[in-house]
Amino acid sequence: MSTWDRFVDTFFNGKVMLKYLPDILSGMVVTIELAVLIVLSGLAAGLALALVRSLAIRPLNWLIIFIVDLFRSLPPLVIIVLMYFGLPYAEISPSGFVSTWLSLAFVLMAFSEEIFWAGITSVHKGQWEASRSTGLSFGQTLINVVLPQALRLTIPPLTNRTIAITKGTALGTVVAVTEILGEASSAVSNSYNPSPLMMGAAAYLVLFLPVVVLARRLETKFAWKR
Amino acid sequence: MIQTFFNIEIIAAAWPIVLSGLLNTILLSLIVVPLGLFGGLILALLASVKNPLVRWPLMAWVDFFRAFPPLVLLILLFAGLPFAGLELGGFACVAIAFFLNTGAYYGEIFRAGIDSVPAGQVEAGRSTGLSRLQAMGYIVLPQAVRNVLPDLLSNTLEVVKLTSLGSVVAVPELLYQARQAQSLTYNPTPIVVAAIIYFLMLWPLVRLLSRLENRALAGRR
Amino acid sequence: MTKPIVDARAIHKHFGALHVLKGVDLRVAERELVFVIGPSGSGKSTLLRCLNRLEEPSSGSIVVDGIDMLDPRTDINHARQRIGMVFQSFNLYPHMTALGNVTLALRKVAGKSRAEADRLGHAALERVGLADRAEHTPGQLSGGQQQRVAIARSIALEPRVMLFDEPTSALDPELVGSVLEVMRSLRESGMTMIVVSHEMGFARNAADRVVFMDDGLIVEQGPPAAIFETPTHERTRAFIGQIQRH
Numbered sequence: 001m002s003t004w005d006r007f008v009d010t011f012f013n014g015k016v017m018l019k020y021l022p023d024i025l026s027g028m029v030v031t032i033e034l035a036v037l038i039v040l041s042g043l044a045a046g047l048a049l050a051l052v053r054s055l056a057i058r059p060l061n062w063l064i065i066f067i068v069d070l071f072r073s074l075p076p077l078v079i080i081v082l083m084y085f086g087l088p089y090a091e092i093s094p095s096g097f098v099s100t101w102l103s104l105a106f107v108l109m110a111f112s113e114e115i116f117w118a119g120i121t122s123v124h125k126g127q128w129e130a131s132r133s134t135g136l137s138f139g140q141t142l143i144n145v146v147l148p149q150a151l152r153l154t155i156p157p158l159t160n161r162t163i164a165i166t167k168g169t170a171l172g173t174v175v176a177v178t179e180i181l182g183e184a185s186s187a188v189s190n191s192y193n194p195s196p197l198m199m200g201a202a203a204y205l206v207l208f209l210p211v212v213v214l215a216r217r218l219e220t221k222f223a224w225k226r
Numbered sequence: 227m228i229q230t231f232f233n234i235e236i237i238a239a240a241w242p243i244v245l246s247g248l249l250n251t252i253l254l255s256l257i258v259v260p261l262g263l264f265g266g267l268i269l270a271l272l273a274s275v276k277n278p279l280v281r282w283p284l285m286a287w288v289d290f291f292r293a294f295p296p297l298v299l300l301i302l303l304f305a306g307l308p309f310a311g312l313e314l315g316g317f318a319c320v321a322i323a324f325f326l327n328t329g330a331y332y333g334e335i336f337r338a339g340i341d342s343v344p345a346g347q348v349e350a351g352r353s354t355g356l357s358r359l360q361a362m363g364y365i366v367l368p369q370a371v372r373n374v375l376p377d378l379l380s381n382t383l384e385v386v387k388l389t390s391l392g393s394v395v396a397v398p399e400l401l402y403q404a405r406q407a408q409s410l411t412y413n414p415t416p417i418v419v420a421a422i423i424y425f426l427m428l429w430p431l432v433r434l435l436s437r438l439e440n441r442a443l444a445g446r447r
Numbered sequence: 448m449t450k451p452i453v454d455a456r457a458i459h460k461h462f463g464a465l466h467v468l469k470g471v472d473l474r475v476a477e478r479e480l481v482f483v484i485g486p487s488g489s490g491k492s493t494l495l496r497c498l499n500r501l502e503e504p505s506s507g508s509i510v511v512d513g514i515d516m517l518d519p520r521t522d523i524n525h526a527r528q529r530i531g532m533v534f535q536s537f538n539l540y541p542h543m544t545a546l547g548n549v550t551l552a553l554r555k556v557a558g559k560s561r562a563e564a565d566r567l568g569h570a571a572l573e574r575v576g577l578a579d580r581a582e583h584t585p586g587q588l589s590g591g592q593q594q595r596v597a598i599a600r601s602i603a604l605e606p607r608v609m610l611f612d613e614p615t616s617a618l619d620p621e622l623v624g625s626v627l628e629v630m631r632s633l634r635e636s637g638m639t640m641i642v643v644s645h646e647m648g649f650a651r652n653a654a655d656r657v658v659f660m661d662d663g664l665i666v667e668q669g670p671p672a673a674i675f676e677t678p679t680h681e682r683t684r685a686f687i688g689q690i691q692r693h
């Protein structure tokens with residue numbers, strides 16, 4: 001066997017791959033479930049916090065800023081570990097899936113709040129005044145006039161951040177979530193062969209590469225002409 | 227509750243372990259950040275050659291690593307390479323994985339920075355007799371870095387946080403040591419302490435960033 | 448004066464330690480055009496913005512068209528529909544078409560159906576001479592056109608009073624005329640207007656009354672000819688002299 005053949009036989013072993021393909025596929029389903037949950041709840045919570053912040057209630061805003069800073073400072077893996085290995089000491093035992101979901105959703109909430117907020121404050125004060133002068137309420141102005149302008153501005157940073165955080169679903173493997181990496185790792189130790197890991201890597205690319213490419217196009221589309 | 231999650235005796239007992247972890251985290255960051263910056267700069271300089279034959283593969287390279295979770299990359303090196311007869315150890319794997327991953331991110335940032343400098347700047351420099359490289363080094367890069375400073379800092383924050391992945395491949399950094407201490411003491415206090423340390427260490431940077439970012443976005447109206 | 452449509456009394460406004468309005472009384476009759484002049488920082492914009500409560504007066508009373516603007520029970524959003532405001536910087540919504548700009552409040556505040564709002568919106572755009580620009584976004588319009596859309600946005604709500612804060616100051620000179628033209632036709636249709644502006648020519652032939660403000664107070668007021676030709680106060684004379692030298 002030539003070196004090349006041996007390489008292919010080790011890293012892209014057809015038999016092993018076929019055997020563990022179902023595992024990797026089920027891992028993909030878990031990864032997708034996690035990702036969708038994280039994106040939906042994280043962005044919704046971030047937007048909600050930004051809207052509350054725009055009400056300008058002092059003590060509430062300090063609290064929001066603290067929470068945002070906290071989840072921006074802590075490594076996601078630390079939050080996951082704290083939830084999964086720490087909370088049980090307080091008689092709360094979230095599963096690995098829930099720990100990963102909530103941790104990453106909190107992180108996305110923090111980052112997206114900051115971005116949404118920057119977007120809202122960057123809308124010119126005159127827009128508020130024009131709208132209020134025609135009789136629209138604070139809420140109507142926020143929804144009809146300010147948010148559409150703010151969101152446009154936030155799309156590029158938001159997509160990049162969302163992708164980066166959603167990739168963190170792989171961290172779930174540390175707390176026994178059977179997502180792609182978890183399935184691939186256990187397949188490697190069962191088969192003594194790295195091929196499942198290569199499949200896992202490919203699975204991540206299949207899921208995330210289209211999103212990254214799409215994000216690049218969005219970025220160009222929504223880039224503001226200076 | 228405080229007895230469980232912030233137990234003073236356990237802090238005292240675990241402190242040496244946690245402290246050694248903190249030192250390793252700092253050390254790891256000091257290696258990984260310059261490595262990533264260097265890789266990113268190389269990528270961006272290559273991409274500044276406006277030849278599509280160079281630019282497209284680089285874009286693909288960058289997008290590849292933007293799509294690839296860093297932990298998967300790390301595991302691939304740590305658990306995959308031994309099958310090819312290459313046993314690198316956790317520390318080296320972390321260094322290589324981060325060089326590839328964060329290099330791509332830094333590269334993208336540097337590229338955006340270089341693109342943001344008007345072409346007239348280079349032309350002005352060349353017209354005074356500077357070489358291409360000199361124009362890049364003396365005129366374009368300083369402006370580029372200033373333009374994307376918030377993004378560079380923000381990525382650096384992410385890299386420091388990412389060093390916690392080292393714990394998965396037994397690199398004795400802060401999180402790993404805290405978990406060791408936790409399993410020795412049967413108490414979550416060490417992890418809480420580690421979290422507090424991360425927070426205190428990175429909070430100033432987060433504060434600074436949120437001010438810079440707000441200003442940057444407001445300026446783009 | 449018959450019962451005034453705008454009746455502001457003893458308006459004071461502080462910004463922290465800064466005392467910007469120091470007891471301004473302003474009564475405006477129906478169909479009257481009041482022109483407000485004064486040096487920069489004298490409080491002209493602040494006065495206008497107090498009238499529709501974009502700025503909260505520190506004390507005083509404001510009644511517009513029989514509505515007590517400072518009464519906490521007043522539905523301020525409803526009241527503001529009766530007071531149109533035109534800004535120096537247009538403040539059109541960049542993400543909407545001209546028609547969208549004009550119809551937003553019609554739909555959201557006046558509760559009109561989309562079809563009805565569109566009909567009224569088209570009519571308002573017609574009045575400012577921009578019937579053919581309904582589907583343009585602000586970015587596709589010239590400054591003068593943008594300001595006319597902003598005027599249409601206000602008049603579509605059929606306000607009882609219109610406030611103009613330097614409506615032509617941000618415009619290139621050749622675009623000023625089209626906006627003044629619209630303002631003149633509004634005046635002819637009987638609109639009550641309070642105008643802060645430096646367009647002295649417009650003041651001379653369109654204003655019923657010129658009000659001179661300085662340092663947070665109304666110093667002097669009267670018919671345009673009187674204020675411009677024979678001001679009685681030293682400060683008025685100095686200000687008029689200054690602007691006429693330009």
Ligand SMILES: Nc1ncnc2c1ncn2[C@@H]1O[C@H](COP(=O)(O)OP(=O)(O)OP(=O)(O)O)[C@@H](O)[C@H]1O
Pocket residue numbers: 462465467485486487488489490491492493494
């Ligand atoms: N929101 C605010 N906060 C603090 N000070 C303010 C605010 N708005 C206005 N001022 C101050 O109040 C004073 C009057 O301002 P105002 O805008 O009413 O003047 P103006 O007569 O319209 O001047 P201009 O001709 O320059 O528009 C100025 O000194 C200004 O700096």
Ligand SMILES: [Mg+2]
Pocket residue numbers: 491492493612
């Ligand atoms: Mg003013």
